[in-house]
Amino acid sequence: MNRLDGKVALISGAARGIGGETALRMAEAGARVVVGDLLDEAGQATVAAIRKAGGQAEYVHLDVTKEADWTAAIELATGRFGKLDVLVNNAGVFIGKSIEEISLEEWDRLVAVNMTGVFLGTRMAVPALREAARGAEHGSAIVNLASIAGLVGSQLDPLYSMTKGGVTLFTKSAALEFGRKGYRIRVNSIHPGVIETDMGEQTFAARARRAGHNDTAPLRQGVAESVPWGRLGVALDIAKGIVFLASDDAGYMNGAGLVVDGGFTAA
Numbered sequence: 719m720n721r722l723d724g725k726v727a728l729i730s731g732a733a734r735g736i737g738g739e740t741a742l743r744m745a746e747a748g749a750r751v752v753v754g755d756l757l758d759e760a761g762q763a764t765v766a767a768i769r770k771a772g773g774q775a776e777y778v779h780l781d782v783t784k785e786a787d788w789t790a791a792i793e794l795a796t797g798r799f800g801k802l803d804v805l806v807n808n809a810g811v812f813i814g815k816s817i818e819e820i821s822l823e824e825w826d827r828l829v830a831v832n833m834t835g836v837f838l839g840t841r842m843a844v845p846a847l848r849e850a851a852r853g854a855e856h857g858s859a860i861v862n863l864a865s866i867a868g869l870v871g872s873q874l875d876p877l878y879s880m881t882k883g884g885v886t887l888f889t890k891s892a893a894l895e896f897g898r899k900g901y902r903i904r905v906n907s908i909h910p911g912v913i914e915t916d917m918g919e920q921t922f923a924a925r926a927r928r929a930g931h932n933d934t935a936p937l938r939q940g941v942a943e944s945v946p947w948g949r950l951g952v953a954l955d956i957a958k959g960i961v962f963l964a965s966d967d968a969g970y971m972n973g974a975g976l977v978v979d980g981g982f983t984a985a
């Protein structure tokens with residue numbers, strides 16, 4: 719189940735957090751992995767951890783807002799590992815400010831990373847993904863990191879929510895376009911709830927700021943208690959979902975969104 723034997727995957731924002739955990743799990747499942755990020759040292763550490771566990775991985779400096787960086791990352795995957803079967807558009811940023819607080823520069827950064835990054839990665843990877851799909855029974859796969867904030871509104875960061883809503887529908891539109899063109903590239907999104915990563919920490923800091931203090935502990939506790947499953951999510955919870963969507967086990971999933979939030983948005 720969920721094996722990625724023989725697959726080659728490129729993951730953006732894979733130096734830490736959900737992307738880092740996904741890189742480790744994909745390698746564990748048999749994939750050869752290209753780790754892309756802005757954080758070179760942490761990205762190299764992810765690669766070292768994969769190699770130490772007996773897997774194959776390469777690091778590439780990848781700013782998802784830069785076309786030339788995508789070209790280099792995809793060339794590394796196809797040059798070093800021979801092809802590209804899976805793209806995970808994971809890199810993302812969170813600002814945590816209200817509509818009235820956020821600056822235009824901050825909004826531009828949100829759009830650049832969370833939306834332009836996903837669009838560019840998808841467009842640039844299409845030729846290699848199409849090529850790999852020709853020889854694969856279940857085709858190639860793209861997994862986009864949306865959020866529960868791309869399904870329901872977010873009081874904490876309405877603009878982040880706008881970008882993730884865009885990723886949710888871009889996923890469906892890309893699945894339709896590639897289907898119509900016969901590319902055999904499945905495109906799905908995953909929608910994490912509140913996950914304990916650096917970004918998760920930023921969400922607690924934003925909640926604390928809004929409450930007029932900087933003590934995140936009670937807020938973290940409050941959010942954990944409001945999750946029907948009774949705890950916050952961890953990167954591994956999401957990585958498992960991403961590995962599934964990338965694998966042939968999800969071979970008939972296309973244009974779909976997988977919600978992994980412990981029931982947070984079930985009500």
Ligand SMILES: NC(=O)c1ccc[n+]([C@@H]2O[C@H](COP(=O)([O-])OP(=O)(O)OC[C@H]3O[C@@H](n4cnc5c(N)ncnc54)[C@H](O)[C@@H]3O)[C@@H](O)[C@H]2O)c1
Pocket residue numbers: 730731732733734735736737754755756757780781782783807808809810811831835863864865866909910911912913914915916917918921
């Ligand atoms: N943590 C959560 O609660 C949560 C919830 C829902 C969705 N998500 C989404 O999951 C994804 C991963 O989030 P995370 O929690 O691991 O966050 P994180 O902040 O821990 O990691 C994000 C990674 O993306 C990288 N990154 C940022 N800008 C980049 C750029 N321009 N180019 C390349 N890499 C860049 C960072 O360096 C970092 O390594 C994001 O898209 C995020 O929006 C997270």
